[in-house]
Amino acid sequence: MDRNFRVGPDYSIIDVVGEGAYGVVCSAVHEPSKQKVAIKKITPFDHSMFCLRTLREIKLIRWFSHENIISILDIVKPPSLDEFTEVYLIQELMETDMHRVIRTQDLSDDHCQYFIYQTLRGLKALHSAAVLHRDLKPSNLLLNSNCDLKICDFGLARSAFMGEQEATGFMTEYVATRWYRAPEIMLTFKEYTKAIDVWSVGCILAEMLNGKPLFPGRDYHHQLTLILDILGTPSLDDFYAISSHRSRDYIRALPFKKKKPFAQLYPNASALAIDLLEKCLTFNPKKRITCEEALRHPYLASYHDPDDEPDSPRSTLASSISITGRNS
Missing domain, CATH: 3.30.200.20 (Phosphorylase Kinase; domain 1)
Structure with a gap:
């Protein structure tokens, strides 16, 4: 380089x-x-x-x-x-990023609250403008010595509103670093929504809690295996929400798995942190907590201020970023 x-x-x-x-x-x-x-x-x-x-x-x-x-x-x-x-x-x-911080020190519960709050606050601005980031991960959260956090790297971001031709390219694109990818990206649900970013936030929170990635998959199949090992076999409702017959056949062929309680995986985490984690890492994107709901979660009560969590205008932005080639 x-x-x-x-x-x-x-x-x-x-x-x-x-x-x-x-x-x-x-x-x-x-x-x-x-x-x-x-x-x-x-x-x-x-x-x-x-x-x-x-x-x-x-x-x-x-x-x-x-x-x-x-x-x-x-x-x-x-x-x-x-x-x-x-x-x-x-x-x-910005002096550093979340990836480096997680690798070099243990984070207090208050640090976790403040960092996740700021991440969701920035994400709310994106989502209110109908923009999906699609590549949230610790290295894309920049930090300074005051613990201020800023989301960066918008090279994969897209409008949540796209025509059919745009959506085709969107579906087939390599979206998000594998470890932080929502299951619907790999299982080809009918559409991707803002919920894919919330899943990534859940993965980041889990990594903050014990310093280790929650789903460090080696490849596509291993990634799904790790997710289902913890979340368990999808319910019938969640199973039929998957539009791809091939993906449904893949899951149907897997052995039944029980859900592993997050409280056992993170015994030192607070009950409120575990509750938010579970809501962010819900398998079905339609049942997953939204960014706005996450900001109102009791875990973030010390920082939540609805008058200081501004939305962004979206009227012209969605069309202004629809600059696409196939798989762009």
């Missing part, structure tokens, strides 16, 4: 702080203001799909102005079209 940043004299690069499939993130100083920032270098032009995701991410982040969603302070582009091989997003600098 090319780590040469061509961002002009206004920015002095400090260090590389992260690296992904088609981007590098550096810490830097904005010399005119002396503000520390993060610069995300994106080189998406090898594949049209990456271009679409980059454009979608920029449009989404610039739309939202929310304390729990990462913002773009500036965009630096090359001086000419001939040199247009990368884009630089100037963003707020």
